[in-house]
Amino acid sequence: xxxxxxxxxxxxxxxxxxxxxxxxxxxxxxxxxxxxxxxxxxxxxxxxxxxxxxxxxxxxxxxxxxxxxxxxxxxxxxxxxxxxxxxxxxxxxxxxxxxxxxxxxxxxxxxxxxxxxxxxxxxxxxxxxxxxxxxxxxxxxxxxxxxxxxxxxxxxxxxxxxxxxxxxxxxxxxxxxxxxxxxxxxxxxx
Amino acid sequence: xxxxxxxxxxxxxxxxxxxxxxxxxxxxxxxxxxxxxxxxxxxxxxxxxxxxxxxxxxxxxxxxxxxxxxxxxxxxxxxxxxxxxxxxxxxxxxxxxxxxxxxxxxxxxxxxxxxxxxxxxxxxxxxxxxxxxxxxxxxxxxxxxxxxxxxxxxxxxxxxxxxxxxxxxxxxxxxxxxxxxxxxxxxxxx
Numbered sequence: 001x002x003x004x005x006x007x008x009x010x011x012x013x014x015x016x017x018x019x020x021x022x023x024x025x026x027x028x029x030x031x032x033x034x035x036x037x038x039x040x041x042x043x044x045x046x047x048x049x050x051x052x053x054x055x056x057x058x059x060x061x062x063x064x065x066x067x068x069x070x071x072x073x074x075x076x077x078x079x080x081x082x083x084x085x086x087x088x089x090x091x092x093x094x095x096x097x098x099x100x101x102x103x104x105x106x107x108x109x110x111x112x113x114x115x116x117x118x119x120x121x122x123x124x125x126x127x128x129x130x131x132x133x134x135x136x137x138x139x140x141x142x143x144x145x146x147x148x149x150x151x152x153x154x155x156x157x158x159x160x161x162x163x164x165x166x167x168x169x170x171x172x173x174x175x176x177x178x179x180x181x182x183x184x185x186x187x188x189x190x
Numbered sequence: 191x192x193x194x195x196x197x198x199x200x201x202x203x204x205x206x207x208x209x210x211x212x213x214x215x216x217x218x219x220x221x222x223x224x225x226x227x228x229x230x231x232x233x234x235x236x237x238x239x240x241x242x243x244x245x246x247x248x249x250x251x252x253x254x255x256x257x258x259x260x261x262x263x264x265x266x267x268x269x270x271x272x273x274x275x276x277x278x279x280x281x282x283x284x285x286x287x288x289x290x291x292x293x294x295x296x297x298x299x300x301x302x303x304x305x306x307x308x309x310x311x312x313x314x315x316x317x318x319x320x321x322x323x324x325x326x327x328x329x330x331x332x333x334x335x336x337x338x339x340x341x342x343x344x345x346x347x348x349x350x351x352x353x354x355x356x357x358x359x360x361x362x363x364x365x366x367x368x369x370x371x372x373x374x375x376x377x378x379x380x
Binding site: 014015173177 | 204205206207208209212213220314317318325327329331332333334335336339340341343344345346347348349350351352355360361362363365367
């Protein structure tokens with residue numbers, strides 16, 4: 001896995017059967033309260049983040065309400081023009097570029113650590129490009145049986161090393177995996 | 191979840207993205223050596239097991255070579271007649287019955303503990319019927335991106351409680367979940 005000057009951490013909450021959303025839904029409606037607290041805490045570690053258009057759509061109001069230049073949010077979309085009125089340069093931007101180009105641009109602008117926030121197609125694009133340095137996966141104790149899979153579409157088989165395990169609650173695990181050849185991304189203190 | 195007189199433990203090895211087989215394959219070709227040792231060990235805990243026709247197809251020779259009445263193996267298939275020459279009553283049987291009927295029959299014959307061995311459609315049928323008492327999931331540190339999901343098809347959302355976690359190796363976790371209202375199925379000693 002190539003080392004990027006921007007470290008990329010894929011953050012996701014998954015069901016036991018590897019789903020990130022219920023059938024017909026966007027957003028992890030099955031995430032526990034413990035995961036929601038952890039997720040908000042985890043974002044403080046990052047100076048930039050990338051998400052897909054559908055993920056943005058489900059949290060648009062929160063994103064716009066909280067957008068600031070401490071964490072530059074990039075939304076991947078094929079149709080940048082549509083989102084012109086939401087754009088806030090340096091805080092909330094839209095891009096139709098490939099993952100490598102987006103990270104290159106973030107690096108040139110001095111960003112160091114990027115949270116990859118999904119959905120399944122965005123996760124796939126970054127894994128496929130070999131650009132994921134770490135996975136912070138919350139594993140919820142539920143079987144969903146359908147819905148969006150963590151990796152939406154074919155990708156080369158990609159191996160990771162287990163770096164840390166933590167209980168977010170009695171039944172919810174947080175797992176930290178490191179890409180081969182990548183710099184570990186230690187979890188922030190509980 | 192209803193209590194069965196036969197306790198059902200779903201045993202599976204999954205990728206980080208919830209797959210049980212590589213695209214176009216049957217059988218967990220990505221399972222680590224540590225998981226393969228664990229899997230063989232785990233089966234000693236059971237006096238019966240259930241698997242689907244495709245899963246049976248991938249391990250037919252081993253199953254036939256090792257079949258004995260200590261563990262009654264039941265293969266679910268729509269076409270029982272096709273498998274007539276492989277059948278060994280009390281050791282290897284074929285059934286087109288529903289999960290509840292299969293378990294009822296096993297209970298009447300004095301069987302107590304059933305390993306559910308997949309694949310994804312068989313797992314789904316048992317989860318759907320509310321007949322899974324525990325999950326013993328091996329989580330391999332790999333993203334596969336496509337292939338058979340753990341639960342193949344729609345099923346009602348089903349919650350479990352995390353009972354135990356264990357390292358099978360530095361990077362491979364074994365997780366034991368208990369169904370709500372079900373009797374726990376403790377892992378055998380390491």
